[in-house]
Every structure is written in structure tokens, then in C-alpha cells.
Amino acid sequence: MVNTGDDAPDFSAPVANGDIEEFDLEAELDDGPLVLAFFPGAFTSVCTNEMCTFRDNLSQFEDVGADVFGVSRDTPFTLNEFRAQNDLNFGLISDLNRDIIEAFDVEMDFDALGVYGVAKRSVFVINADGEVTYSWVTDDPGVEPNYEEVAQAAAEA
Structure with missing residues (x-):
């Protein structure tokens, strides 16, 4: 598992952001720290609540120069519809x-x-150097992250 202090694995993947574009981790890090929020699946109750909570608190991340991205196995087309139906204002990586x-x-x-x-x-x-400065993983898909803790970690990244 990737832990705090590790270098984040580099990757490229489609990102649903209203359009479908290519997301490249290394290039995105040029803009400052990133928050990657992995979730099991779009249109499920807990995942919808989680992504909407990030949406509602996005200014906390923007204020410290951090970008938020959701990550799931859903297709980019599904993720764009999920974004639209929930007014999500950040990209979802497929x-x-x-x-x-x-x-x-x-x-x-x-x-x-x-x-x-x-x-x-x-x-x-x-962080901008590609180091994981915060990691949180749960085996219980019904548990959501501590959003204040994530925002604090982004501010310190």
C-alpha cells in the first residue's frame, strides 16, 4: 500500500471534467498539491455523499492551492453524468x-x-514534489474520510 512519505505512483488516465481529457499526475503536480479521493462507484449513496461533501468544501482546498480529484473504475462517460447530476465542480478520474x-x-x-x-x-x-503527505484507507465502504483532516493535510502539503 502507498503510505505517507512514499512517492506517489505516476499515472495517466482519462478525467471527466465536463469533457473527457487526459490527466497526467506529474503535469498536474506543477499546479500544487493534489487530493485523490478513491471511491468504489458512482451513483451509490455513500460515494455520492462523499463527492458532494468534497464539492461543498472545495473552497477549503482551493484556498491552499490544492486540487481535488475523485478516482473510480467507472467509465469517463458515467463519471461525467455523475458530475452533472451532482453539480460536482472537480474532475473525476476514470x-x-x-x-x-x-x-x-x-x-x-x-x-x-x-x-x-x-x-x-x-x-x-x-505534494508538488510527488510525495504522499497523507493517506487514509478503509476496508469499510460505508465509512467516509474525516474531511477536516484531509483539508488540514492539503494545507500542510
Whole structure:
């Protein structure tokens, strides 16, 4: 698992931001720290609440120069619709092939539902040097992160 103090795994992937563009971690770090919020799936109750909470608190991150991105296995087309229906004002990264989920070692299965290879709910703050300065991972998809703690970590990144 990627821990605080590790270099973040570099990756490129589609980002749903109203359009579909290419997200490149290294290039994005030029703009300052990043918050990557991994979530199991769009249009589920807890994931929707989590992404809407980030939306409602986005100014806390913008005030310290940090950008927030959600990350899930959903297609970029699904993520754009999820963004639109929830008025999300930040990009959602599509990890359809699970490359990012595997690189950050946050993959989980819902065996009882027959759903495999989704992201564990987790949050990583990455500073401009590419170092992970905060990591939070839960095995319980019903648990949300401590948003104040994430905002504080972004301010310190």
C-alpha cells in the first residue's frame, strides 16, 4: 500500500471534467498539491455523499492551492453524468482498467454482489514534489474520510 512519505505512483488516465481529457499526475503536480479521493462507484449513496461533501468544501482546498480529484473504475462517460447530476465542480478520474487502483494498492471486491476490483474508499494528499503527505484507507465502504483532516493535510502539503 502507498503510505505517507512514499512517492506517489505516476499515472495517466482519462478525467471527466465536463469533457473527457487526459490527466497526467506529474503535469498536474506543477499546479500544487493534489487530493485523490478513491471511491468504489458512482451513483451509490455513500460515494455520492462523499463527492458532494468534497464539492461543498472545495473552497477549503482551493484556498491552499490544492486540487481535488475523485478516482473510480467507472467509465469517463458515467463519471461525467455523475458530475452533472451532482453539480460536482472537480474532475473525476476514470480507472477502468484498475491501473491506478492497483498502483496505490486500494483494490477491493464485493464478493456477495459479484463485483470485483473496485477502489477502497481512500484519500491521498500528494505534494508538488510527488510525495504522499497523507493517506487514509478503509476496508469499510460505508465509512467516509474525516474531511477536516484531509483539508488540514492539503494545507500542510
